[in-house]
Amino acid sequence: MSSFIxxxxxxxxxxxxxxxxxxxxxELLHLTQGEQVQKIIRVHDKTILFSIETDLxxxxxxxxxxxxxxxxxxxxxxxxxxxxxxxxxxxKPFYAFxxxxxxxxxxxxxxxxxxxxxxxxxxxxxxxxxIGQQINLSFAYRxxxxxxxxxGEKFSWKERTYYHFPAAELVAGLNPASLLAxxxxxxxxxxxxxxxxxxxxxxxxxEQLSLLxxxxxxxxxxxxxxxxxxxxxxxxxxxxxxxxxxxxxxAGLHQAIRRQLxxxxxxxxxxxxxxxxxxKGWEAYATLYLWRSLSE
DNA sequence: CGCCAGGTTAGAG
DNA sequence: CTCTAACATGGC
Numbered sequence: 001m002s003s004f005i006x007x008x009x010x011x012x013x014x015x016x017x018x019x020x021x022x023x024x025x026x027e028l029l030h031l032t033q034g035e036q037v038q039k040i041i042r043v044h045d046k047t048i049l050f051s052i053e054t055d056l057x058x059x060x061x062x063x064x065x066x067x068x069x070x071x072x073x074x075x076x077x078x079x080x081x082x083x084x085x086x087x088x089x090x091x092k093p094f095y096a097f098x099x100x101x102x103x104x105x106x107x108x109x110x111x112x113x114x115x116x117x118x119x120x121x122x123x124x125x126x127x128x129x130x131i132g133q134q135i136n137l138s139f140a141y142r143x144x145x146x147x148x149x150x151x152g153e154k155f156s157w158k159e160r161t162y163y164h165f166p167a168a169e170l171v172a173g174l175n176p177a178s179l180l181a182x183x184x185x186x187x188x189x190x191x192x193x194x195x196x197x198x199x200x201x202x203x204x205x206x207e208q209l210s211l212l213x214x215x216x217x218x219x220x221x222x223x224x225x226x227x228x229x230x231x232x233x234x235x236x237x238x239x240x241x242x243x244x245x246x247x248x249x250x251a252g253l254h255q256a257i258r259r260q261l262x263x264x265x266x267x268x269x270x271x272x273x274x275x276x277x278x279x280k281g282w283e284a285y286a287t288l289y290l291w292r293s294l295s296e
Numbered sequence: 297c298g299c300c301a302g303g304t305t306a307g308a309g
Numbered sequence: 310c311t312c313t314a315a316c317a318t319g320g321c
Binding site: 136 | 315316317318319320321
């Protein structure tokens, strides 16, 4: 086993991100163990298992557990991790104005260093968003767990089992019935399979979408059946890291705003649009910190 | 039992 | 264009 370091910005807290990674006991796509996380990814068709923890300088220490490390492999893992924890975003400007915002002020202080834990895999992000539509999170995690367990590739290492997210090519060939058996609704089953087909046939890809502008990419996503404004913005935030993407229709966001402003009812979409005018350019992070406030 | 959950679609008005 | 029913099932 060999380790290497990934430098992080000052405004980064691995501990805060771990809180997110620990959200559900049903998560199979990574494993947490104390202040450490383990995950498998594919690099050049090989499965790489690595762990991440922090050192005293707040840098990330990455250990590759199942391979001899090469410079190329380190490079690949480094880009993955940088993407995963959104390390390229400079949060200083966000913190500068958030510290003066009545709602965000206390949140950015309490959760300083918390970053968007992204989903580099677009098919995974879309599928997960579809799975999570209109149901509570714990049920959503259970649906994902069954989906990953049933159709994701397994990797075992030292008595532990790790999973890849199911491949679009495989999901594209499934019948809705096989997802209904996992408690998907007919609608969700159809949406996920249709999305998989779009990937498998090359109608959509992360590479292609990354060439488009924010509004163009959103428009393109919404053309897919089952992808509405909420889902499109969700993946633009989690996969493409657009700082101005945020899921306006999100029930959790509504709840968070309601609590923070002490409203007697959920805010209307107009009220939220009005509120978010103040957060222009930082809507994704404003949303992230509001979401975080829900787990108090 | 009722209401809400990290929504979206198709169809009506 | 806006409004609404239907979707399906769990959490509380």
